[in-house]
Amino acid sequence: MEAPKQIGILVFDGVEELDAVGPWEVLAFWTAMYPQDGYAVLMFSPQGGRVRCAKGMTLSVDHSYSTLPPLDVLVYPGGVGTLAHLEDPAQLEWVRRQSASGALMTSVCTGSLVFAAAGLLAGRPATTHWYSLEHLARLDPTIEVRRDQRYVDSGEVITAAGVSAGIDMALHLVARLASPERAREVAHGIEYEVRDPASLR
Amino acid sequence: MEAPKQIGILVFDGVEELDAVGPWEVLAFWTAMYPQDGYAVLMFSPQGGRVRCAKGMTLSVDHSYSTLPPLDVLVYPGGVGTLAHLEDPAQLEWVRRQSASGALMTSVCTGSLVFAAAGLLAGRPATTHWYSLEHLARLDPTIEVRRDQRYVDSGEVITAAGVSAGIDMALHLVARLASPERAREVAHGIEYEVRDPASLR
Numbered sequence: 001m002e003a004p005k006q007i008g009i010l011v012f013d014g015v016e017e018l019d020a021v022g023p024w025e026v027l028a029f030w031t032a033m034y035p036q037d038g039y040a041v042l043m044f045s046p047q048g049g050r051v052r053c054a055k056g057m058t059l060s061v062d063h064s065y066s067t068l069p070p071l072d073v074l075v076y077p078g079g080v081g082t083l084a085h086l087e088d089p090a091q092l093e094w095v096r097r098q099s100a101s102g103a104l105m106t107s108v109c110t111g112s113l114v115f116a117a118a119g120l121l122a123g124r125p126a127t128t129h130w131y132s133l134e135h136l137a138r139l140d141p142t143i144e145v146r147r148d149q150r151y152v153d154s155g156e157v158i159t160a161a162g163v164s165a166g167i168d169m170a171l172h173l174v175a176r177l178a179s180p181e182r183a184r185e186v187a188h189g190i191e192y193e194v195r196d197p198a199s200l201r
Numbered sequence: 202m203e204a205p206k207q208i209g210i211l212v213f214d215g216v217e218e219l220d221a222v223g224p225w226e227v228l229a230f231w232t233a234m235y236p237q238d239g240y241a242v243l244m245f246s247p248q249g250g251r252v253r254c255a256k257g258m259t260l261s262v263d264h265s266y267s268t269l270p271p272l273d274v275l276v277y278p279g280g281v282g283t284l285a286h287l288e289d290p291a292q293l294e295w296v297r298r299q300s301a302s303g304a305l306m307t308s309v310c311t312g313s314l315v316f317a318a319a320g321l322l323a324g325r326p327a328t329t330h331w332y333s334l335e336h337l338a339r340l341d342p343t344i345e346v347r348r349d350q351r352y353v354d355s356g357e358v359i360t361a362a363g364v365s366a367g368i369d370m371a372l373h374l375v376a377r378l379a380s381p382e383r384a385r386e387v388a389h390g391i392e393y394e395v396r397d398p399a400s401l402r
Contacts, residue, residue, distance in 0.1 A: 018226035018391060021258070025219035025364065028256035043258060050261060055229035057222070057244060060251060060259040129392065162392035163226065164368070190219060191330065191363035195394050 004031070004040035005072040011045050011061060014081020016054045018163050019108040023075050026170035030178070030186045037178045044068050046091075054079040065094065071103045073173070077166065078109025078129060085114045086139075092118040105157045106173065108166030112159040116140045124154040129162030150195060167192055168199075175200050205232070205241035206273040212246050212262060215282020218254045219364050220309040224276050227371035231379070231387045238379045245269050247292075255280040266295065272304045274374070278367065279310025279330060286315045287340075293319040306358045307374065309367030313360040317341045325355040330363030351396060368393055369400075376401050 007027055011020050020043070027041040045051045048064030076095070085091045095118040099105050107115050112128040115121050116139040125144040128136045137145045146152050151160040151169035153176070160169035171194060175183035183200045187193075194200060208228055212221050221244070228242040246252045249265030277296070286292045296319040300306050308316055313329040316322050317340040326345040329337045338346045347353050352361040352370035354377070361370035372395060376384035384401045388394075395401060 016226075017222055017229070021218055021222040021226075024258060025217075025222075025256070028218070028258070032256060055226070055233055057225060057229070058261040060261050162390075164391050164393040167365070189363075190365050192365040193394075193396050 002038065004035070004038050006069050007031075007039055007041040007073040007075065008063075008068060008071045009041065009043045009075040010077065011043055011051045011053070011059055012079075012081050012085075013052050014054050014079050014084070015051065015077050016079030016109060016163060017057050019077030019079055019111070019166050020053075020059075020075075022164060022167040023077070023106075023108060023170035023173075025190055026167055026174065026186055026192075027075075029189055030174050030182065033186075033189065034178070034182060037182065039072075039177060054081065070101065071098060073104045073106060073177075074098050075166075075170075076105070076107040076111035076114060078107070078111040078113070078162070082110045082114050086117045095120065099156070106160070106169060107158070108160045108169060109162045110135075112136060113139060115157065115159065116143060120157055121159070124157060125152050126154065126157070126159040127152045127161050128159065131162070150199075168195060172199060203239065205236070205239050207270050208232075208240055208242040208274040208276065209264075209269060209272045210242065210244045210276040211278065212244055212252045212254070212260055213280075213282050213286075214253050215255050215280050215285070216252065216278050217280030217310060217364060218256055218258050220278030220280055220312070220367050221254075221260075221276075223365060223368040224278070224307075224309060224371035224374075226391060227368055227375065227387055227393075228276075230390055231375050231383065234387075234390065235379070235383060238383065240273075240378060255282065271302065272299060274305045274307060274378075275299050276367075276371075277306070277308040277312035277315060279308070279312040279314070279363070283311045283315050287318045296321065300357070307361070307370060308359070309361045309370060310363045311336075313337060314340060316358065316360065317344060321358055322360070325358060326353050327355065327358070327360040328353045328362050329360065332363070351400075369396060373400060 044063035245264035
């Protein structure tokens with residue numbers, strides 16, 4: 001059996017808890033229950049170790065930028081911590097390198113602001129938390145800002161709306177990387193009510 | 202201003218990630234944004250320190266059974282780790298003491314199996330993850346097992362269905378402890394689509 005393809009969920013100080021753990025639950029449930037689909041998921045942070053989330057929860061992760069295996073898929077959650085990333089050239093450069101290496105780039109909530117600042121969303125449709133839709137448009141006026149979508153799949157980049165919409169985006173990812181049937185099985189396993197079941201067809 | 206009433210979310214080795222973090226997001230968002238409602242939320246574990254969740258995520262918590270303040274509300278998530286609790290007399294006694302002290306007892310997923318084993322659900326309507334409905338009935342045949350409800354509020358005890366249903370249960374808790382309007386604000390803040398908006402009226 002080949003080594004599984006790697007999905008990585010980035011966490012950082014100020015990450016919104018459910019932005020990260022919603023997709024984690026979907027993807028970890030999927031990869032644990034269906035290893036035959038050929039994917040694995042891990043959490044990592046810039047320096048590894050302890051991460052204090054936006055609402056005070058503390059995560060502890062084993063992997064950092066320096067120990068991270070090559071990613072096939074990156075999940076970039078949002079949260080108040082993304083505001084510092086927008087002003088951090090090294091962080092934006094790291095994002096561009098992930099994209100250039102061929103990783104499928106996915107975001108939740110204000111994670112898409114960082115993608116916008118890194119130039120990844122130029123000329124693409126994209127979304128973010130409803131509170132930050134104008135901010136997204138200001139960061140890059142070439143973005144076709146979508147309102148009222150749980151997530152927007154533009155091919156190499158997928159952006160989700162706020163917080164809990166990361167669960168819908170992750171289920172879409174399962175549908176895209178495995179099959180719609182698999183995504184429905186995972187949704188049933190975690191008893192998640194998909195807003196638009198047709199999206200998993 | 203009075204000291205806030207305390208909500209505690211129990212985490213333990215083998216806790217299902219979203220069972221705990223779904224309610225955490227709802228309750229931490231609520232208590233952070235609306236401190237005037239008079240509630241605070243914390244996570245704790247039996248011994249404090251690091252907790253390895255069911256799918257491999259690691260949480261780090263400051264509080265343990267010995268440092269925990271008196272709770273007004275307990276949230277007991279599910280996950281494979283609850284199976285050991287069912288066989289642990291000290292754990293069941295701890296649960297009974299929390300209930301006897303007057304805490305509103307709430308569970309997510311297989312957390313309700315522990316409540317059943319502790320005798321808290323005798324003669325009450327209750328639910329759990331769909332996979333464990335029969336297990337719940339076997340633990341205490343006097344339970345009126347409810348299928349197809351996201352959560353069941355029986356007064357002193359509230360039980361939720363599987364995994365993501367903890368989010369709905371937590372929003373109901375906000376509606377009950379504060380107001381339906383507040384629960385709608387929190388749901389909007391985390392962009393959660395409530396399955397049955399009438400439940401927040």
